[in-house]
Amino acid sequence: xRAKHIIRHLINTIMDKDKAQILWFDELTIKDVPLVGGKNxxxxxxxxxxxxxxxxxxxxxxxTANAYREFLKFNKLDxxxxxxxxxxxTFNNANLEKRGASIxxxxxxxxxxxxxxxxxxxNYKKLAKHYKLSESHLDVAVRSSxxxxxxxxxxxxGQQESYLNITGETALLEAIKKCFASLYNNRAISYRVDQKFxxxxxxxxxxxxxxxxxxxxxxxxxxxxxxxxxxxxxxxINAVFGLGENAVQGVVNxxxxxxxxxxxxxxxxxxxSKNLGEKxxxxxxxxxxxxxxxxINVPEKERNQxxxxxxxxxxxxxxxxxxxxxxxxxxDMEWAFDGMTKKMFIVQAxxxxxxxxxxxxxxxxxIIKKPKVSRIREGAAGHILVxxxxxxSKVGVGKAHIIHDVRNIGDFxxxxxxxxxxxxxxxEPAMKIAAAIVTNSGGRTSHAAIVxxxxxxxxxxxxxxxxxKIKTNQEIxxxxxxxxxxxxxxxxxxxxxxxxxxxxxxxxKTHIMMNVGDPEQAYHLSFxxxxxxxxxxxxxxxxxxxxxxxxxxxxxxxxxxxxxxxxIENITKGYDDKTQFYVDKLAYGIGRxxxxxxxxxxxxxxxxxxxxxxxxxxxxxxxxxxxxxxxxGWRGCARYYDTKFAEAFGLECLAMKKVRNEMGLKxxxxxxxxxRTIDEGKKVLELLAHHGLKRGKDGLKVYMMAEIPxxxxxxxxxxxxxxxxxxxxNDLTQLTLGLxxxxxxxxxxxxxxxxxxxxxxxxLIHKAHSLKPRVKVGICGQAPSDYPEFAEMLVKAGIDSIxxxxxxxxxxxxxxxxxxxxxxx
Numbered sequence: 110x111r112a113k114h115i116i117r118h119l120i121n122t123i124m125d126k127d128k129a130q131i132l133w134f135d136e137l138t139i140k141d142v143p144l145v146g147g148k149n150x151x152x153x154x155x156x157x158x159x160x161x162x163x164x165x166x167x168x169x170x171x172x173t174a175n176a177y178r179e180f181l182k183f184n185k186l187d188x189x190x191x192x193x194x195x196x197x198x199t200f201n202n203a204n205l206e207k208r209g210a211s212i213x214x215x216x217x218x219x220x221x222x223x224x225x226x227x228x229x230x231x232n233y234k235k236l237a238k239h240y241k242l243s244e245s246h247l248d249v250a251v252r253s254s255x256x257x258x259x260x261x262x263x264x265x266x267g268q269q270e271s272y273l274n275i276t277g278e279t280a281l282l283e284a285i286k287k288c289f290a291s292l293y294n295n296r297a298i299s300y301r302v303d304q305k306f307x308x309x310x311x312x313x314x315x316x317x318x319x320x321x322x323x324x325x326x327x328x329x330x331x332x333x334x335x336x337x338x339x340x341x342x343x344x345x346i347n348a349v350f351g352l353g354e355n356a357v358q359g360v361v362n363x364x365x366x367x368x369x370x371x372x373x374x375x376x377x378x379x380x381x382s383k384n385l386g387e388k389x390x391x392x393x394x395x396x397x398x399x400x401x402x403x404x405i406n407v408p409e410k411e412r413n414q415x416x417x418x419x420x421x422x423x424x425x426x427x428x429x430x431x432x433x434x435x436x437x438x439x440x441d442m443e444w445a446f447d448g449m450t451k452k453m454f455i456v457q458a459x460x461x462x463x464x465x466x467x468x469x470x471x472x473x474x475x476i477i478k479k480p481k482v483s484r485i486r487e488g489a490a491g492h493i494l495v496x497x498x499x500x501x502s503k504v505g506v507g508k509a510h511i512i513h514d515v516r517n518i519g520d521f522x523x524x525x526x527x528x529x530x531x532x533x534x535x536x537e538p539a540m541k542i543a544a545a546i547v548t549n550s551g552g553r554t555s556h557a558a559i560v561x562x563x564x565x566x567x568x569x570x571x572x573x574x575x576x577x578k579i580k581t582n583q584e585i586x587x588x589x590x591x592x593x594x595x596x597x598x599x600x601x602x603x604x605x606x607x608x609x610x611x612x613x614x615x616x617x618k619t620h621i622m623m624n625v626g627d628p629e630q631a632y633h634l635s636f637x638x639x640x641x642x643x644x645x646x647x648x649x650x651x652x653x654x655x656x657x658x659x660x661x662x663x664x665x666x667x668x669x670x671x672x673x674x675x676x677i678e679n680i681t682k683g684y685d686d687k688t689q690f691y692v693d694k695l696a697y698g699i700g701r702x703x704x705x706x707x708x709x710x711x712x713x714x715x716x717x718x719x720x721x722x723x724x725x726x727x728x729x730x731x732x733x734x735x736x737x738x739x740x741x742g743w744r745g746c747a748r749y750y751d752t753k754f755a756e757a758f759g760l761e762c763l764a765m766k767k768v769r770n771e772m773g774l775k776x777x778x779x780x781x782x783x784x785r786t787i788d789e790g791k792k793v794l795e796l797l798a799h800h801g802l803k804r805g806k807d808g809l810k811v812y813m814m815a816e817i818p819x820x821x822x823x824x825x826x827x828x829x830x831x832x833x834x835x836x837x838x839n840d841l842t843q844l845t846l847g848l849x850x851x852x853x854x855x856x857x858x859x860x861x862x863x864x865x866x867x868x869x870x871x872x873l874i875h876k877a878h879s880l881k882p883r884v885k886v887g888i889c890g891q892a893p894s895d896y897p898e899f900a901e902m903l904v905k906a907g908i909d910s911i912x913x914x915x916x917x918x919x920x921x922x923x924x925x926x927x928x929x930x931x932x933x934x
Contacts, residue, residue, distance in 0.1 A: 130176040130228050134169055134318075139436075145171040145314040146254030151458050152316060159435060164428045165454045168239060169249070169318030170232050174256050176225055177289055177313045184219035187309070190293070194308050199299040202519040202538060209295045216290040221282060229285065230278045233317065240319060248274050248320035250456070251284040253291055256312045269297060269313065273352065274320055274394045274401060281317065288315045296534040299541075321456060324393040326448030327416040328353035329363060330554035331425055332461060333433040333440045336562065337501060337553065337593070339464030340632035340705065341439060343381070344368045344426040347554040348416040350407055351391035353443055353456075359531045359551020359558070360404070362387040362571045364415050368426035369704040372773030379426075379772050380419055381700035382628070383693070385683050386552065388412050413683040417446060424453055432458050439464070441559075463562040470612050472636055475504045475590035476916070477604040490600030494579055497547070497572030499595030500558045502633055504604045505545025505567040505587040509579045512539070526585055528575050532557040540564065545587035547575045547597060569595030593629030609919060614638045615926045619903075620910035622710075623918060624889055627653070628698040631705035634915050638922060641709030641776075642702060643835065643912020644889040647716045647761065650698030651726070655691055656680055659757035661728025662687040673728050680727070688760055695764035696772070703774040710778055712812055712835065712887075712912075715761055717782040719744050740849055745783020745814075746793045755796070762800035769802075769809070780812040780835060787823060790830045804832070815886075816840035821869045824876035828884040834877055835912070838890035842866050861892040862899055871906045878907060885909045894921045904928035 126132065127144065137145060137153020145153070149171040156166045181187050193208050221229075237247040253269030270291035272284040291297065292313045301308055321328075329348040334341045347363040349356045356363050367382035388407055395403040417425075425444055432455070433440050443457040480491040510525040512518060518539040521527065527543040529536070531550045540546060540560055548557045551570040561568035567589040569575075579585060579597065586602040589595045622643030625631055628650065657677055661668060665687045668674050677687065684690040703711045719739035723729050732753070736742040743751075749758040768774050779802065784790045794804055794811065804811045813820070813827060816837035820827055828834070838861045843850040845865050848858055861867075870888070877884040887910035893900040894917035903911060904925055913921050 131232050132171050146256045148254035149314050149316050167319040172315040174312035174314050183222040199302045205295050209293050212293040213290040248276050250318045250320050251275050252316040253288040254314040285315050296537045299538050321445040321454050322447045322449045323445035324351050326446040328445040329356045331442040333429045335632045338632035342370050344429040347552050350416050355392045358533045359555025361390050363552045366422040377773030381704045382697045472609045474607045477588050492599045494597045495572045495575050497569040497595050499589035500561050500568040502590050503567040506601050507544035509583045509585050511581045528579050592627045617925045619925050621922050622910050622912035623915050628701035631702045635705040637918050641706050642711040645702050645713045654694045658726040658729035660732040662691050691760050692763045696767040699768045700772045703777050708776050712778045712780050714780045746789050750792045775808050778810045782814045784813045821873045824873050828880045833885040836888040838892050874906045900924045901928040905932050
């Protein structure tokens with residue numbers, strides 16, 4: 110009898126739940142989307158299941174879809190709405206606006222059924238009691254939750270309204286009605302047509318949730334993957350001061366943190382990238398005028414600080430991993446930091462709907478064909494008009510159309526490039542017909558970025574000056590295929606699209622690795638077939654991300670040139686310790702590359718600038734001698750132990766320690782360039798150990814470049830000092846043939862296939878492989894991809910790895926496989 114009683118009780122409970130007007134978060138699961146919509150179902154699921162894992166969710170209740178339907182029925186609105194929507198044309202913006210406004214007004218003017226109004230009032234009192242507050246002191250967030258939102262293949266992001274900082278029963282009832290009405294916003298109506306959802310079958314639930322006072326703290330967006338590449342081993346966090354609307358809509362350029370999941374799980378502080386955003390505005394609550402919020406300026410000193418600490422970013426990342434694991438899919442989350450209680454909260458989580466849906470077995474690469482000239486004059490095709498943050502990796506071409514006010518989107522034509530300050534969901538009718546999107550404001554998780562990914566079109570956000578530097582009707586090319594810096598070119602620039610079925614690319618015994626210089630391309634490149642990174646150059650990171658000579662940072666207080674000091678101050682915003690800026694930026698660049706290919710080997714070459722190149726860095730002329738032939742001058746290892754540079758080399762070592770020890774990226778191998786003598790090799794290894802990077806300790810491997818004939822002649826002795834050789838074919842050819850590879854006069858003699866060069870290469874491989882233990886030999890250069898016979902020679906000689914520029918990796922794999930079959934490797 111007891112079993113029958115329990116079953117009957119469960120059936121009654123389920124039936125009661127299906128009919129409920131109000132359901133609390135701890136009564137909900139993710140299966141309750143038909144009852145309370147995607148947002149509320151997710152909040153309930155997390156509150157029930159993840160609170161015990163210390164993921165903080167503000168408590169609250171859901172006004173259910175049943176309540177919404179009861180409200181419509183009580184006010185006899187169902188037939189009226191269907192009648193207004195009959196013959197709808199979402200491409201006619203004026204018609205859409207008129208119909209949507211009519212429906213919204215009908216809902217706002219509606220009366221509450223008595224029982225429903227009493228239920229909402231009673232549960233508001235109950236929530237105040239839960240938090241031990243009087244009703245006059247309970248601030249709540251009132252959030253819309255449609256029954257078709259947050260699905261795996263459709264985000265419905267921002268389609269309906271939310272109302273924040275609502276206090277009191279009367280204000281709550283009005284806010285809920287406004288949420289009901291927002292189901293028929295123009296953008297929501299249009300989006301449902303595009304997604305082929307019924308207009309009248311979708312219902313709306315409303316979350317009533319304890320307000321997080323992020324107006325006095327910080328807030329933002331978080332994804333459990335890289336939103337541009339789909340790389341799944343990172344958590345991407347954007348942060349702004351104040352309420353999160355500025356981050357969602359892209360009003361400000363946010364701070365950005367990237368945290369690497371695999372080493373985070375091992376207990377490391379795994380922040381592999383960190384960028385300071387402008388954050389010029391803070392959104393707070395307002396009692397002035399009709400708007401409940403307003404933006405205020407953030408003082409410059411505060412802008413130069415991160416909105417959250419590293420520890421808070423790590424906490425968020427851990428929560429993201431827990432949430433993703435619980436749902437079993439990549440997630441898109443919103444978070445808020447309460448500035449009064451100093452506590453962090455997750456306020457929303459939904460499935461990521463773009464990158465996670467892509468076919469990992471297919472690879473498309475956009476390659477833009479820019480004019481091959483060193484400088485393009487202004488007004489000529491290929492001239493860069495403006496740059497910003499690239500969203501996606503595609504290219505879009507069309508006539509620019511600058512729109513400052515959303516009310517003018519009716520003038521926008523299909524195939525044009527939308528150029529504006531920011532976007533919000535009201536812009537979506539224009540966005541869905543655009544060839545590309547360019548905004549002045551916003552980051553990679555702004556509204557414009559999220560929607561452009563979903564639409565599959567390129568976007569450049571946070572460009573700051575697009576609406577000033579681009580003119581309406583200009584033919585422009587929007588390129589997002591050149592790393593994270595998106596570029597808008599004047600004119601129509603040709604491009605090609607390469608497509609590969611990765612399942613058909615054969616495996617090779619010879620390890621095919623990549624040369625990677627730009628950290629921002631690393632996550633995209635990781636999807637190419639590869640055995641890791643054979644050459645990561647520090648020079649690219651120093652030139653593009655640091656820009657300042659290390660000695661100028663070390664001697665900053667003594668610098669006499671005020672203009673140089675001011676430029677350095679501007680570049681190093683947020684850093685009182687200028688040398689820490691150098692260490693951090695270098696570490697984040699290396700860390701991003703190393704995390705992209707983890708746990709595969711990533712061989713990082715210590716700095717190998719020539720004196721003329723170092724002099725080109727900001728402040729560099731004060732610290733560099735003039736050399737007639739820098740190519741064979743003060744470069745490589747000769748700098749590291751020189752008293753004039755040893756302290757700067759120490760900064761490189763600190764960066765490497767941060768990557769290996771703090772980030773936990775033990776897959777990084779250190780490589781020295783230009784090791785001219787055995788004694789020099791011993792010196793730099795001792796210097797490395799002095800800085801806490803001892804070869805062999807904690808799995809650290811140290812390689813050397815083989816680029817001087819003496820490296821081959823004394824290969825057995827060098828091989829006992831180092832764990833591997835990497836042949837630098839350009840320098841080896843230059844120094845074997847006695848010619849300056851920078852000289853046009855003798856450039857016709859430069860050929861890696863020269864017998865003298867190939868003989869040295871084969872000799873090195875033989876000697877290294879004869880050592881006990883056997884020493885690995887790789888090569889980094891384009892010769893194997895340029896000359897099939899060169900690749901065949903390397904395979905026949907038994908080379909361990911070939912490292913190439915990414916654009917020729919697949920071509921070279923096919924060449925190497927053919928050679929391996931021939932020589933039965």
